[in-house]
Structure formats: C-alpha cells, structure tokens
Amino acid sequence: MKITTLLASVAAAGLIGTAALAEGHEKVKVGMISTLSGGGAGLGIDVRDGFLLAIEQSGRQDIEVIVEDDQRKPDVAVRIADRMIQSEDVDVLTGLIFSNLAMAVVPSAVAQGKFYLSPNAGPSALAGRGCHPNYFNVSWQNDVIHEAAGAQANTLGYQNTFMLAPNYPAGIDAMNGFKRTFSGTPSNEILTKLGQTDYASEIAQIRASGADSVFFFLPGGMGISFLKQYADSGVDIPLIGPAFSFDQTILPAVGDAALGVNNTAQWSPDLDNPTNVAFVQSFQEKYGRLPSMYASQGFDTANLLISALEKAPVSDTDAFRAALREADFSSTRGAFRFNTNQHPIQDVYVREVIKDGDVFTNRLIGTALTDHADAYAAECNM
Amino acid sequence: MSLLIAEQFLNGIQLGVMLFLMAAGLTLVFGVMGLINLAHGSLYMVGAFAAAFVAANTGSYLLGIVASVVAAAVAGVLIETLVIRRLYKRDHLDQVLATFALILIFSEGTRMIFGSFPLYLSIPDALGGPITLPGGIEYPLFRLTLIAMGLLVAVGLYLLITKTRVGMQIQAGEADREMISALGVDISKLYTFVFALGAALAGLSGALVGTLQSVEVGMGEPVLIMAFVVIVIGGIGSIQGALVGAVLVGVVQTLGAFLLPIWSKMLFGSPDAGAVLSSMLIYILMAGVLLIRPQGLMGQAA
Numbered sequence: 159m160k161i162t163t164l165l166a167s168v169a170a171a172g173l174i175g176t177a178a179l180a181e182g183h184e185k186v187k188v189g190m191i192s193t194l195s196g197g198g199a200g201l202g203i204d205v206r207d208g209f210l211l212a213i214e215q216s217g218r219q220d221i222e223v224i225v226e227d228d229q230r231k232p233d234v235a236v237r238i239a240d241r242m243i244q245s246e247d248v249d250v251l252t253g254l255i256f257s258n259l260a261m262a263v264v265p266s267a268v269a270q271g272k273f274y275l276s277p278n279a280g281p282s283a284l285a286g287r288g289c290h291p292n293y294f295n296v297s298w299q300n301d302v303i304h305e306a307a308g309a310q311a312n313t314l315g316y317q318n319t320f321m322l323a324p325n326y327p328a329g330i331d332a333m334n335g336f337k338r339t340f341s342g343t344p345s346n347e348i349l350t351k352l353g354q355t356d357y358a359s360e361i362a363q364i365r366a367s368g369a370d371s372v373f374f375f376l377p378g379g380m381g382i383s384f385l386k387q388y389a390d391s392g393v394d395i396p397l398i399g400p401a402f403s404f405d406q407t408i409l410p411a412v413g414d415a416a417l418g419v420n421n422t423a424q425w426s427p428d429l430d431n432p433t434n435v436a437f438v439q440s441f442q443e444k445y446g447r448l449p450s451m452y453a454s455q456g457f458d459t460a461n462l463l464i465s466a467l468e469k470a471p472v473s474d475t476d477a478f479r480a481a482l483r484e485a486d487f488s489s490t491r492g493a494f495r496f497n498t499n500q501h502p503i504q505d506v507y508v509r510e511v512i513k514d515g516d517v518f519t520n521r522l523i524g525t526a527l528t529d530h531a532d533a534y535a536a537e538c539n540m
Numbered sequence: 541m542s543l544l545i546a547e548q549f550l551n552g553i554q555l556g557v558m559l560f561l562m563a564a565g566l567t568l569v570f571g572v573m574g575l576i577n578l579a580h581g582s583l584y585m586v587g588a589f590a591a592a593f594v595a596a597n598t599g600s601y602l603l604g605i606v607a608s609v610v611a612a613a614v615a616g617v618l619i620e621t622l623v624i625r626r627l628y629k630r631d632h633l634d635q636v637l638a639t640f641a642l643i644l645i646f647s648e649g650t651r652m653i654f655g656s657f658p659l660y661l662s663i664p665d666a667l668g669g670p671i672t673l674p675g676g677i678e679y680p681l682f683r684l685t686l687i688a689m690g691l692l693v694a695v696g697l698y699l700l701i702t703k704t705r706v707g708m709q710i711q712a713g714e715a716d717r718e719m720i721s722a723l724g725v726d727i728s729k730l731y732t733f734v735f736a737l738g739a740a741l742a743g744l745s746g747a748l749v750g751t752l753q754s755v756e757v758g759m760g761e762p763v764l765i766m767a768f769v770v771i772v773i774g775g776i777g778s779i780q781g782a783l784v785g786a787v788l789v790g791v792v793q794t795l796g797a798f799l800l801p802i803w804s805k806m807l808f809g810s811p812d813a814g815a816v817l818s819s820m821l822i823y824i825l826m827a828g829v830l831l832i833r834p835q836g837l838m839g840q841a842a
Contacts (some may be wrong), residue, residue: 208656348801355601355753358683359548359798379753382753382756384664386752387753392669392678413662
C-alpha cells in the first residue's frame, strides 16, 4: 500500500515536471556573484546594473537573477557559488569581476554542469588548456586589452617603457599581453601588491629609470591613487594603459590627473552603433550616470543569455550551448563573435581621456587591433 | 642611486608619520581603557569622506581638513557613549566582535550615503607639485607637508600628555584605573575624551592620506592592520613607542619593497623572491622585536 502511494506520487511529480517543460517557458535562474562592496565595488555595481538593464528591456518575466556580493574575497565567492549551485539550483552563473575569484569559482562550477558567462574576468588559464564547453567569456581574454596598449605604444614610437602591474593573475596577464605586441624593450617590470595605494616608491623609480613611457595596469582604487600621485610628482613621462585605469567608475575621482592619456578598450561611450547609442542613453536615464565599460559588458552578457534562451531552453544543454556559441545578439561594441575557445574575436580601440563640460570621460581616437583573437585559443582542445 | 634611496627614505618617513596618527589613537585607547578597537579604521574613513564632502561643497581644502577632525571626533564620541562604554569590562573577544560589527555598520552606512564610487579629493593648488630639496631631490611638496603635520601632532601630543592636567590623568589611567577613579577623577569623561582624541587623529590621517590616494569605502582596514603592527612593535600604550614604531615600520616597508626585489634580481636573477619577502618584512620585524623585547620597544614590562 505504502509503496504504491509512493510510486503514484513519484509518477505525479514526473508529470508535473514534464508539464513545466512542455510549457516552453520554464523559469531560468541566474546566479550573479559580483564585487559589490569594498575597493572594487564600482566595477561590480556597473556590471550588475548593465545586466539588469538588459533583462528589464527584454521584458522577459521568466529570468530570475539572484545577486550576491563576493566582497572581492575568493573564499566568500566559492561559498556563495556552492550555495547557488547546490541549494538554489541556478542554471547559469555570471558576475565575477576579479580573475583570482574567477579561478576559484569557474572551474568547479562548469565541472558541475552549470554554464558560466564571464562579464569581466578573462584569465589566460581559462582561455587555453583550461577552456571548457560551458564557459563563455563575453568581455575579453585579459591579455587582449594590454596587447592593444602594446600596439599603441609602437604607434606612438615608444622604445623603452616602464611597466607596472599588481601581482595577481590578471596583472601577470597584463605584463605578458603588453610585451607580446610591444616591439621596444621594457626598462623595468615592477609587480606591486594587489590593493596597494601608495605608489611613492614606484614613482621614484620611474623618475630615475630614464624610460620614455609608462605602461600601467592598476584597476579601481589603485589606479586613482597612482594617477593622483603621479600627477603631483612632477614626473612628465607619458602614460599609456588599458581602460581599466581610466574608466568611468574612477575618472571623477581622478580629476585632471588623467587628461589626455591614451588607453585601450573594446568599447567606448561614443562608439557609434545603434545598440550602443540606445544603451548609453537608457543607462543614463535609469541610473543617472554615464555607463562604464563594465556596464556595457554586463549589458552584453545579459543580451547574449537572452539571445540563447530565445533559441533553446537552458535544460536542453547541448542546444543551449550551441545557441550561446552563435552569439546572435547585437552587441554594444559592434561586431562580436566567439572564437573556438568561446572568447570574443573583436576590435580593440584607443581612447583618450577628455573633459566634456564638467564630466570626465573617454573619446575614441582610433583602432589598435582589428578582429583580434587572443593568443591562447590554439591551446584549447574542445 | 643614492638620490633614489634618499627619496625612498623620505617616502618611508612620510608613510611612518601617517601611520603614527593612526597608531597614536589606537595605542592610547588600548593603554588607557584596555580596549581593542577594530573600528579605528572606520574613523579614518569617516575623516576622509567628511573632508572630501566638505572640500567639494565649499571649495576649501582647509575646511575639509577641519571637517575631517570634527566629524571623526563626533563619530568617536557617539560610538564611545553608545557602544564602546559597555565593553570596557568585557573580555577582548567581545570587544573584537562588537567593534567588527561597527566596521560593517560604518562601511554600509557610508555606502548608503555616498554610494559605492570613490569620491574626489585632491591636493590643493598651493601644495601641489614637486619642490627641489638640497642635494637635488625633487620631492612632492604635499608629502613634505604630511611629514611636517605628523611631527607637529607628535609634539602636540607629547606636550598634552606630559604638561597638562588631562595628560597626567591619562598617564594615571594607564598606570592604575581603579586608583584614579578613587581619587575623584570622572573616569567616564576621561575615557570619552581619550576616545574622541584618538578618533580625531584617525580622521585627520584619513583626510590627509585620502588626498593622496582614493577616498573609498573600506580604505581603513589595510591601514588598521599596519597600525596594529606599529603599536605591538612600539609597545602598547606608549605614544613615544607609537612614533618610533611607525617610522620604523614606514621606512622598513618602503625600503624593503624597493631594495629586496633589486637584490634578489642581482643574486638569483629574478625579483620574485625579494617581492615575496618584502611583503612579509614588517611582520618579520614585529616577530623579531617580540622575541627580544616582548613588551615592545618602549613598552612597560607587564
């Protein structure tokens, strides 16, 4: 008797399950783990806001986004990811900002059958041998933006560049990326502590180095500190760097110190395509500030997800993955397609920091790399 | 090279005197009240935000600095009377828990008021740019100003503690808490004063350092850790110890981070070993001091 009841309820549960599937619009759960507090919070908040804006504009009610703060701590990120995967049963994970956190979370999440869409971090380890069919990078492989900076340094005729980056996976990627395209010789290569805020010592070394240019990758508060101190030091060797140190999240805090500096990115607020014009305008209307490149990446990530969901339900893993690979969405950065390692092939631009009225922002001045793929794709066997 | 080392030495002194402003309050509060205050870094942040806010709205950097001292002192009085006062008789674990909670409250509160993006606070034009020192070193005027301010505060504190009535009460409070209240000194007022003084110094240091660096939520915690190292090296409760410890930590940290990678490159061909060692250097220094003088350089033997 008892066994039959049990069987009946199992059968009933099974029926409910198929009914939900048959409806076609099953609910999709997205777990977003991002840095929303502490030093890197501006980046995570912009990714989140861009992502949620795209979901809202799509009008889809069947996408549920759970947002959690990783506090830029790998252990916290891992704990949240475990909970989202095991007890909240999310289908797709996204949101991580920092490469060291991505390295802690992504490999185990994709091994457990979840999809991960990266809106920011692109560590080299996940682009080459560590690539995975369920891992999609919608932003860039870390090296790429720095490769563009190296190319721009060549264009500007720099011969010996002083290099500065924090000592963590993305910092090493930055050094390697710049050197891959730079045809001069670096005068110094200095790795600083992640989160360092006083650069007096490094600036003294720059002054004494006799270099003809300074390449630096210092995201968030580190970049603000460096730029203010550099401007005040009286050293006038020209700066060049990736957009991370010159983004909309930090320019207001830096002020005049960054004016005129060349920086490289896959996106710029004045990039002229219909999707981007609409994005910049709607972001400003909704949040009352200019979007950063992080916001554009969050927006693109959500639109990629939506485009795939239009074609296949997330429960049909293979079809959904194939739909993601097609990248059939209109990106804020113009042309966008995935390489074999599921990282973007895209143009990387050169921007210049300007003051537009009272607002510090970037404007496009050229293209550093066209249809550029990262250097690790060949190592990826998928 | 010798010019570069001299400049790095100045950088170390500058880091040291700013650490001293943080450590002085921390060591006073611990010495007089026996309290471990993890929220000291939050008061540093309060000072920086107050300075950035007032400077942006009035256009005066000087008013910003005044605001940082006032705001941090007021915040100090508030948390002392509302929270900290209840903790003096509890053990250190309770104090750590409660003041850690204060860090979270301050951080999220600041985020609610000012948002998550760093604020703008920059060096006033009068103090901007480098000047040339005797010997040909070009050094930022603002950093020299910081050194001067820090030393001025150190002298002021020394006079306050050794030459005034309040200072004598503070010294007496460090030596014997029961006896001083038995002698008719209003101990709770004295505690509030000491706490507010420490808070004001932390706020001042937050505003000055925030000018050079970035004014953002969570800026106080990394400094707090170094300030703790300073007071352990200097001897808990000793203002002179805090000054000596702070300058020592500042110079060792700066010169270590500069020289060790260079030496390790000469010896092993790679700067990595030196870079790793330099980030541990101040902790090794602390361990060494504790080994030889467990009470710290200027501490009284317990």
